[in-house]
Amino acid sequence: MSEQPVIEMQGVRKAFGKKLVLQGVDLSVPSGQTFAILGRNGAGKTTTIRMLLGLLKPDQGHVRVLGLDPKTEPLEIRRRVGYVAEDQAMFGWMRVGQLLSFIAPFYPTWDAAWARELSDRFELPLKTRVRHLSKGQGVRVALLLALAHRPELVILDDPTLGLDPIMRKEFLRDLVSHLQGERVSVFFSSHLLYEIEPVADSVVILDHGRVVRQAATEDLRAQVKRLVTAAESEEILRGLPGVLDVSRNGRQATAVVQDIAAARPALAAAGIIVEELDLNLDEIFEAYVIGRKERPDATAHLERVA
């Protein structure tokens, strides 16, 4: 498929004073996908998103969103993108209906009928002041504002932060049900991985301002495995290519490898029997951002795979 990626970042660096927040980020988000950006607090997710919207300028590198440069065409990007910010603050004194009327004229493609439909589906009280909305209603209002102009790309910066588990599930259900079939690309930042797993087509893992892995979610699940073997084989596990994390628990040694296909020949050559276990996204993420710290030498291999 030769379709242009909706987001492209090449060698993007950004520092705030002496603090380097992004350290040469390369990223490519294919069109029509739900793409999750994962990282711990301070990994650079929000900085990346603000850069995509032209709210921050990169110190180095190139950024393209929908084929446009956020430095020179930020308004055109914001017209075509729906954005829900982390813990988004809205104008508390406005009633929900007033807020919609206030925002609508900024978007030439605002679809009033679609906005009404969404407000009905989300059961939003149009006459209630925004400051009196519950947290869940507030997030739904933000989602409505992000979708009502029928954007080509929706950027969500940890939108479920502060919601209880039921509300988070409802939010994701709303999001997925309204975007399915619309061929809208979604760029989704979160650190609640078990929620992202069912909806993300691809993920990128960001750690301390660096991309440590970008892959399709299915590929990631297929490639990253936990190996369990006898404790005596711990040293062999440590020597495997692309090993992320090794630990010992009683008579067992376990390792997480990022590419099981690359590890199998080494295991066969060593002649040890291992049990291969599947990992969920949460465990994979943990192996990359925690295991990697313990094995800095893994970085080179990680970058080759990414």
Next chain:
Amino acid sequence: MRQLIWKEWHEQSWRLGFGCLVLGAMALIGLHARILNDNAMMMWVCFIGITLLPVLSITGLLPAERNEGTFESLLALPVAPWKILAAKTVMGLVLCAGPMVAAAVISLLAAGGREMLDQDILHLYADSTLSAISLLLWMMALTSRLPSEARAGLLASGILILWILATAGLAYPSVPPLARAISPLVFVYQFSGDHMGPLLPEWVNLLVAAVIAIVLWVWTAKRLTGAVEGES
């Protein structure tokens, strides 16, 4: 732009009401009670206006939105940051000029032609309004990235005090008139020139103030989208 001004009006109109009430009541009560002569009373009204109104305005325009987080939401809309600033500036001008106009009308009705000519009263209030607006632009430029109203209010008060001190320093006879023209408070001295050394013609002072205002405004607009103080 119309929506932005509508939003600012809804958020700031109470400040306009408060300013009109304070200055209007002060002018009405002071001129009716005649504790001071009319000129001194109106000077006090103007002094309170010049010190109160820019600080009152500035805390509500940018830092309040930074504090609540709604400024980020505004910046994320497909609207040029300079338009956001323009709407806030228009509201700031209304907040500074509105109470001064109210006080001028009350002064004219209560004491017009009694001890001062109507045109002198108008001149006094017009010059004071220009000083308040000049101070507002200085404060807006220097507090635009502050994330709290309290800090902005403190800094704005500091700017006000520094300009009062600087203007007093500029009043020395050896200071060239062009240097005096840079002070936002130069307009205060225009109707009583003997408090300061020789002044440039009024239109030159206006021109200098306009150039400074444009430079400050453009600088503020350029800094609007940058990182807020303390952000990382």
